[in-house]
Amino acid sequence: MPSLFQEFQLKDVRLKNRVGVSPMCQYSSEDGFPNDWHFVHLGSRAVGGAGLVIVEATAVSPEGRISPADSGIYLDEHVEPFARIARFMKQYGAVPGIQIAHAGRKASANKPWEGDDHIETGKGGWDTIAPSAIPFGGNLNKTPMEMTVDDIAGIQNAFVAAAQRSLAAGFEWLELHFAHGYLAHEFYSPLANKRTDRYGGSFENRIRFIMETFTAVRNVWPDRLPLTARLSVTDWIEGGVTVEESIELVRRLKDAGLDLLDVSHGFVTPDISQVPWGPGFMIPITSRIRQETGIPTAAGWMITDPHQANDAIQDQHTDMVVLAREMLRDPYWPYHAAVALGVEEASEILPIQYARAVKAK
Numbered sequence: 001m002p003s004l005f006q007e008f009q010l011k012d013v014r015l016k017n018r019v020g021v022s023p024m025c026q027y028s029s030e031d032g033f034p035n036d037w038h039f040v041h042l043g044s045r046a047v048g049g050a051g052l053v054i055v056e057a058t059a060v061s062p063e064g065r066i067s068p069a070d071s072g073i074y075l076d077e078h079v080e081p082f083a084r085i086a087r088f089m090k091q092y093g094a095v096p097g098i099q100i101a102h103a104g105r106k107a108s109a110n111k112p113w114e115g116d117d118h119i120e121t122g123k124g125g126w127d128t129i130a131p132s133a134i135p136f137g138g139n140l141n142k143t144p145m146e147m148t149v150d151d152i153a154g155i156q157n158a159f160v161a162a163a164q165r166s167l168a169a170g171f172e173w174l175e176l177h178f179a180h181g182y183l184a185h186e187f188y189s190p191l192a193n194k195r196t197d198r199y200g201g202s203f204e205n206r207i208r209f210i211m212e213t214f215t216a217v218r219n220v221w222p223d224r225l226p227l228t229a230r231l232s233v234t235d236w237i238e239g240g241v242t243v244e245e246s247i248e249l250v251r252r253l254k255d256a257g258l259d260l261l262d263v264s265h266g267f268v269t270p271d272i273s274q275v276p277w278g279p280g281f282m283i284p285i286t287s288r289i290r291q292e293t294g295i296p297t298a299a300g301w302m303i304t305d306p307h308q309a310n311d312a313i314q315d316q317h318t319d320m321v322v323l324a325r326e327m328l329r330d331p332y333w334p335y336h337a338a339v340a341l342g343v344e345e346a347s348e349i350l351p352i353q354y355a356r357a358v359k360a361k
């Protein structure tokens with residue numbers, strides 16, 4: 001069986017293959033509620049054969065949404081609509097996952113197709129918060145309010161409550177969003193964090209928010225279920241976070257109970273000129289982190305080809321892959337990959353309703 005289609009056991013959860021659907025913002029909610037769009041968008045990727053489907057960045061508080069249309073799990077009423085989606089995904093063989101997030105200074109923005117820019121406070125937007133009163137820049141140029149230590153504790157409590165609601169909704173895989181220039185990454189990166197208290201300055205201080213938040217969530221998330229994190233392991237920019245620092249952070253998260261790292265990069269400033277874009281460009285860095293920390297990994301970014309994905313796993317560079325845009329192009333990518341890799345009975349990746357018919361020539 002090709003490596004891509006071998007099962008993957010993580011704690012008490014077993015993925016039927018190594019293909020994950022990356023969390024992808026849909027900007028399609030009202031007051032955070034998932035709806036028929038999310039049910040079809042996520043359900044169809046479970047039907048298409050992915051071993052893991054992760055729900056988009058779901059806000060732990062209303063002001064933690066990137067846009068007013070982001071999904072959220074900051075209300076108890078959010079649980080049941082998400083539970084319906086998680087049940088369906090599980091019924092069709094995908095492990096139901098969810099990413100919980102706070103957008104920090106990148107919050108209060110328009111949808112990408114409506115400008116991707118900040119919305120003025122009082123005109124549909126809201127005041128943003130961050131470790132320091134430093135704007136992201138570009139079209140997200142609102143200056144955030146510097147968080148007090150009480151604000152920090154409040155957001156950490158919101159992450160804990162969001163984790164508890166995620167469990168109640170039936171999710172079995174939780175990913176903390178520590179990447180892409182959102183709140184946790186803003187604390188981690190010297191490019192965004194100029195604090196002079198115990199949450200800023202030294203490496204120890206800059207990782208404090210991440211370590212405290214992770215530990216608080218670990219304490220409420222069952223040990224038998226994977227607790228994972230997506231981390232921007234490099235800012236690519238002088239003065240930003242480095243892979244070397246991130247290896248030390250990952251070691252500490254692993255010691256604190258991290259079960260897998262979803263390796264990502266960048267986006268703490270508008271400058272993406274240093275990013276070495278290209279097919280699978282994050283696989284070598286993922287491999288290094290996996291090697292040097294021993295943490296199971298998910299590799300993402302510009303992975304599109306079945307052989308490319310299979311080789312990354314076969315060659316021990318990562319435990320699994322997470323696909324985003326490729327899954328938008330083709331929800332049935334896992335089935336097509338199985339055919340491409342010569343998996344016997346590839347049609348059985350699909351639900352019973354389809355399998356025989358799909359096999360027939």
Ligand SMILES: CC(=O)[C@H]1CCCN(Cc2ccccc2)C1
Nearest residue numbers: 024025057066101177179180267
């Ligand atoms: C929530 C999150 O992490 C998402 C939001 C949308 C942009 N994503 C990052 C991204 C940037 C440029 C091209 C593709 C993807 C990050």
